[in-house]
Amino acid sequence: MGHISFVGKLDGVTLQAGAPAIAPGWTLDLMAKHSLDFWLTSEDLPDPQNRVTLDRDGNVRLSYRPNNEEGQRQLTNALKELLKRQRKCGAHGHDCHRGVFARQLFLGQRIPLAGVAHQNGTIRFGRDPKSSALDRNCRAHEVDNLYVVDGSFFPSSAAVNPALTIMANALRVGDHLKRR
Numbered sequence: 001m002g003h004i005s006f007v008g009k010l011d012g013v014t015l016q017a018g019a020p021a022i023a024p025g026w027t028l029d030l031m032a033k034h035s036l037d038f039w040l041t042s043e044d045l046p047d048p049q050n051r052v053t054l055d056r057d058g059n060v061r062l063s064y065r066p067n068n069e070e071g072q073r074q075l076t077n078a079l080k081e082l083l084k085r086q087r088k089c090g091a092h093g094h095d096c097h098r099g100v101f102a103r104q105l106f107l108g109q110r111i112p113l114a115g116v117a118h119q120n121g122t123i124r125f126g127r128d129p130k131s132s133a134l135d136r137n138c139r140a141h142e143v144d145n146l147y148v149v150d151g152s153f154f155p156s157s158a159a160v161n162p163a164l165t166i167m168a169n170a171l172r173v174g175d176h177l178k179r180r
Contacts, residue, residue: 040108042072149166
């Protein structure tokens with residue numbers, strides 16, 4: 001239900017976004033210098049209540065409630081368990097203060113909704129116009145010359161970057177249009 005990626009190095013400025021306002025910059029720089037930084041990606045499952053709509057005045061309204069919290073919790077616990085196994089110091093071969101993981105602090109934060117990527121699932125596709133807006137070729141059921149080939153036809157991205165699948169689908173729909 002997701003994956004764990006090593007993201008290289010954060011810096012104090014990046015850590016400042018999630019730190020208490022009173023945290024001194026030098027502390028954040030020191031933490032960043034001694035940190036190993038991971039990205040945990042879990043899947044938001046399709047939920048018809050999570051949606052983007054317009055109100056009467058044309059303002060965008062976002063309705064979102066996180067789901068799959070259990071999957072995220074299990075992924076976080078898996079990373080914690082993997083880190084606990086790495087306790088030996090490379091220089092001394094035993095637990096000591098110089099070991100990479102001899103002292104660890106796990107600071108896990110969720111990225112706020114404004115920081116998400118790979119949004120999809122806003123326009124369902126399928127065979128039945130009663131339960132989907134697009135047909136299997138991503139053509140609107142009710143508008144003959146309207147095709148949607150972005151990520152919105154996906155019900156979910158399965159916690160991975162959907163860019164290549166979106167491109168492949170656009171090529172597939174393009175072939176359909178050439179034949180048509």
